[in-house]
Amino acid sequence: MIRKKQGVVEWLEFELFADHAELVHGIFLRGKETDNLDACRSAIKKTMHLEHLVNCHQKHGTNLVKVPSNDPLLTENCDGMVTDNKEVGLFIKHADCQATIFYDPMKKALGAVHCGWRGNVGNMYGRAVQFMRQAVGSNPEDLLVGISPSLGPDHSEFIHYEEEWPESFWQFQSKPTYFDLWEIGRHQLEEVGVLPHHIEVARICTYKNKEDFFSYRRDRIAGNSNGTVVALRD
DSSP states (O other), X not given: XXXXXXXXXXXXXXXXXXXXXXXXXXXXXXXXXXXXXXXXXXXXXXXXXXSEEEEEEOOSSOOEEEOOSOOSEEEXXXXXXXXXXXXXXXXXXXXXXXXXXXXXXXXXXXXXXXXXXXXXXXXXXXXXXXXXXXXXXXXXXXOEEEEOSBOOTTTXXXXXXXXXXXXXXXXXXXXXTEEXXXXXXXXXXXXXXXXXXXXXXXXXXXXXXXXXXXXXXXXOOTTOOEEEEEEEOO
């Protein structure tokens, strides 16, 4: 990933999107200007020169919505958004969960998804690809997908996995009761037709990197989140 800085604000960008100047995106890191969601939103607007940010009520579910306007907050119970509107930033809050950006350079359309382990169980990525097909006419093989820093395999312990997870996930154990959620996400994307070389997984663990990322697994403090944003420019 590419690390950038403007003043005291720092963020990461996916190398996968580097050749697409029309795409503006960033995974914003912890800092005094981003220590809460309101501050993070303000830093994103200023740094990315975005007037409108849209976010959704994230419920660890699998619902998605097409963003039709500049509404500051969508009331739908959803964990993913798709848009082909220019200059509208899609904002995802996340800590140990994955914030995932979908970009269709053919249709000039975006998706932004929040996916934790419950989202994996509900096949959020498969639903997102299908939703983009229906909403904007995307073909899976055209999609470019970036998965943010999130909980890594050394700290992804699920002691009740036999009750909580389908048996098809069990192959992704990195050691007993620990799972590689990064590879589960990649596998689910490839299963629905996203090309392997069109997927970039950050492979940065939020638990291990306290300086840059919030982590509920590490700190046991609810409500602290990083912010990821993506938008299209003319």
